[in-house]
Amino acid sequence: MPRATSCSSSTMVAASFVQTKARGRIIRYEYAYHPFDIVGWDGYVFPWAFSIHDFAPITGKLHMPPPIHQSFQGAGFVICSFCPRVLDYHPNAIVVPYNHSNVDSDEIIYYCNDKFGSRKGIEEGSITVHPLGIPHGPQPGAVEASLGATRTEELAVMLDTYAPLWLTKEALQIEDPEYWKSWQPKK
Numbered sequence: 001m002p003r004a005t006s007c008s009s010s011t012m013v014a015a016s017f018v019q020t021k022a023r024g025r026i027i028r029y030e031y032a033y034h035p036f037d038i039v040g041w042d043g044y045v046f047p048w049a050f051s052i053h054d055f056a057p058i059t060g061k062l063h064m065p066p067p068i069h070q071s072f073q074g075a076g077f078v079i080c081s082f083c084p085r086v087l088d089y090h091p092n093a094i095v096v097p098y099n100h101s102n103v104d105s106d107e108i109i110y111y112c113n114d115k116f117g118s119r120k121g122i123e124e125g126s127i128t129v130h131p132l133g134i135p136h137g138p139q140p141g142a143v144e145a146s147l148g149a150t151r152t153e154e155l156a157v158m159l160d161t162y163a164p165l166w167l168t169k170e171a172l173q174i175e176d177p178e179y180w181k182s183w184q185p186k187k
C-alpha cells in the first residue's frame, strides 16, 4: 500500500492507495488518510498488527466455539485472541469451554495473565501446547467453579497450525512433565 503526499491550500495530506482484486481486475482506491487510522475496520483488508486490547470479542447466550475468537488467519494457521468479555448469559450456560480434541490442528496458547477460566496454575508468560488429537479442556472442578460467573478477565493468544509443531530442545528444557496430570482429580 504505497503512500503519496499531496498539497491542499495550506496543509500536507498523506494519501494512501488500496488495490483490490475482483474478477481478475485490480481496482485502485485513493484515500486521503491511511485506512487503518481509524477506531474500527470491518472489511477484507487487514492491518499488519493491532493491539489485543482493541479486539472486540463476540459473546453469546450459549457457549460458542473458539473460531469466534479468531483475529487473524493465514496460510496454514489461525490466531485467536481470548479477551476480557461478558460471559455466556443463558441462566444455565456453562461458561467455560467443553472438552475437545482438535482433529486438524496443533494448538499453542500464550497466556498474558493468570485469569484463564478453564485452567488454574497458569501465570503471565505460561505456554501450553495441545497437539492434534489430544483431548483437553477444563480441569476438574473448573466447570463447577465457573457457574454463575458473568465476566472473564482472561487475556491469551492461541495459535492453531495445520502443519505439526515440533518441540525444540529449548522448549523441552522448560516443559512441565507434570502438565498432563492437571486433568486428574485431586486426591
Ligand SMILES: [Fe+2]
Pocket: 100, 102, 107, 130, 136
Ligand atoms: Fe483446544
